[in-house]
Amino acid sequence: MEDDRLTILCTVEVLREEEEDSGIAEDMQKLLFLSSESKSTRPACMLPDVTFVVEQAEIQAHRLVLAMRSPVFAAELLGDMREGTTRHIMVDDMSASTFRAMLRFIYTDKLNIKRKASDVALRSQRGCKEKRAARRRVDMALDLLVAADRYDLEKLRLMCDKILSESIDVDSVTPTLMVVHGRLSCRQLEASCIDYLASDDDLYANVKAMEEYKELEESCWSFTADVMDKVAKRKLAANDSSLGANTSRRRPEKKSVSTYNISEVVRGTYEMRIPNFDSMRRSYSVKQTIFSDIFQIGGYDWKLKVSVKEKTISVFAKLLTDPGTAGLRAALFMRMDDPGGKLRPIVRRFKPIFSRKATTWGYSNFMGAEGTKSPYQYLAHDGSLTIRCNFLVSAISSCIKDTTLAPPPNIMCHLEKLLVSEKGSDVTFLFEKREIHAHSLIIAIRSPALYMVVVAANKEEDIVPINDMKAAVFKAMLHFIYTDELPPLEDIALAAGDGVMTTAGDMLAAACRFKLDRMKDKCETLFGQSVSKQNASSMLKLARHHHCVKLKDYCLKFE
Template sequence: MEAMPLPSQADATEVPGPTTVLTRGPSGGAPSSSRSITQTVNGSHHFKINGYSLAKGMGIGKYITSETFTVGGYEWAVYFYPDGKNVEDNSLYVSVFIALASEGTDVRALFELTLLDQSGKGKHKVHSHFDRALESGPYTLKYRGSMWGYKRFFKRAVLETSDYIKDDTLALTCTVGVVVSSTQGQKLYSIPVPEPNIGLHFAELLENGLRSDITFEVDGESFAAHKLVLAARSPVFKAQFFGAMREKDSEVIHVKDIEPPVFKAMLYFMYRDALPEDCELSGAASPTTCSVMAQHLLAAADRYGLDRLRMICESKLCEEVNVETVATTLALAEQHHSSQLKAVCLKFVAANLAAVIQSDGFEHLRESCPSLQCELLKAVAGVEDDSEMEVPVVVNVSKKTPLDAPAMDGSDVNGRRIRPRT
């Protein structure tokens, strides 16, 4: 069995709470106020179970557990019972529970369990407390090992012939919302603080050329700049101006293989940490022109070690990936060390292989990046690199995970049920 945990993605959802107002007392003092805010701190965990058919028959009450994950300052774990949790069900159902895996007393929380539809149709099976009025409020877990979940989560015979299982694998997403409360007092005075504007001042240096000490000649156009600023932003410029192999007393540098508009936009980014509003990458021009600009800026960013600019370009090019562009974009990503863009392109090719092979850019990809053919085959076959594989989960629960004898075996710790949402 394999657990595939992702980092918890925490967020807070505010729920209107009571407001206490203290009125003017006998002393005639000014009134004061405060408010209590109750909200949930949410986090999700993805649990994938590979080899489902091998887990069957392990016995009623036997379970597979995910790695623990943290939400709201507490640890949690997902428990999956292939043969069900209760003897009376005679293994007709699979059971799924969420357990409090760390020390805690009267922890109040909301829960959501989602069985993922792997056909791509998006017909996930969802059991959720979120966005729903609960008669008695959130559920309370009394202590470590307390559980909430379903003894009859899904009928096994139906599950095993459904789109929820693919390649002998099923996937669950668990969301926990821990309820927290805080009280805020009245702020008597406040002074607004302006937004940071250091980029504006540095941009003025670039525009007026004050105290510039280096000039770039790019295809007949000149750009004045400042060595210290460029060195602070780019390891390449730092080595060029101040490293052991620095160009002594150089005041003019001739730049090849970069067009003037691209170099100008790159310089602006280095001073401002943003692209100029009139840059074609911003979408002012046609999508094709924006994509071409993003490609050129990506190459420039890689050349000068500007990681944030490269990521901005990767994000833009990712939006433009389609059957006609994916091959050339994949080649570009491979040449300029754009790992995330490369991963997106490989997944797209794997899902649309027949159409991509017929595209004009595929032959260019084969010729320019022959080493990618092996990775393409792995992507099509759905084979992951060993470095990305997760450590298999042991069925026995360690001392840090929920107890061998779970406290609850009902629908939830309060004996309540909710109606499934599909």
């Protein structure tokens, strides 16, 4: 007690998983380089089984991966179309460099044409070399936008859309408008280009004075007439709403309402609306993960992550801005209301400290599967679901109402769907007359040790008997191989019909047996969440047996 103040110091030690990139993209990328290796050094299932001829270049790929990522490729390569029966497919409407970049995205979810720092600087201050480099990136993004539209790669389309939206200038606005003109999926990008042209009369005059635009006026007058009409309407709308007084030469960014407050703690609200949430019923057994747009509260950038599987919803808030060495103290209130007012709202409260090593906090069971309520009972009349998050942070608070769905599921979600659907499976694991189907290609690239077990089994029937492992443990391991994620330990134990400690030992044994180091690391973190004074001794023995250093050190704190 000092100065009439009582101070209570509470130290909480938590074993938590530090954020890291998934190993799936790295493993899948290895498949892209197999064509340069000797065939005798790789498993037969990893051999490319389709070749695309693009600009006389032969580009090899794997039908299973392409079909998993693109419904168009699935119809072409696994359906009744002619491409499904031939190993060589001609592609005559795309450059080889664009096709390779698209393949890299399909295999890794990565796009290597990000904006450089020079693109952010004033265009007038850039040198010729930087301008040419920026134009090449815009051209590649435009080509990939067309490719994404053709093969129905929605996430790639949104990534290209973002790059192009951030790169709009005098040089790029005309070619961008030419590509997006008439494409329903690119209406927002087209609107951004029109906003840019309508923002300044001198700027629009400079664009029309360019040779590229003049050639279009002669060769495609209907296009330029349509652009002029839209620009005129945009100016009229701006004048009517008194928004044209202080227009910017750059495309206006997404607006938010900010309130400056001199107090140390201020409030901010973010609403994440997920359109067509009801459509997730079609993939009810597969975890769906959706990310919000980036938004700003308290002067910091944030993003929400919502995952849905069966009746369970998890909601996490991720801090994108560096919180510094001291971290950022915040209070979060997450709420989901019944639009009809019949059900009680679901509210979760917590007060985390965001740091460089702990940037993500939330609830894995925002709506738990054990309850009688379903997330589908909280849908609006249009099938959407809204989750409201209130923040208490320091600095500036913002209130943004989100209506935009972030990029679609990533490669891990597609792999999980592939595992659940069993489409294209070519290997069967047998557990006491129970069959589990999988794909030898995925197993070979993700777990070579397990693939050796497959190879050693009966090759004629493609059936692999597993006699010394519980089916629930093997399914959890297979789920990790496909997704880089593990189900909750209690769920695995319940499915296996064993206790938590027994299941924990079986999971670690499986990870060690099949040399899955990342799975072993995740097991340590997962099991650490179940450590208590009652089981610390048993868990410590388990950690020592399997050489789990982090788990061992954490268990020692309970002695």
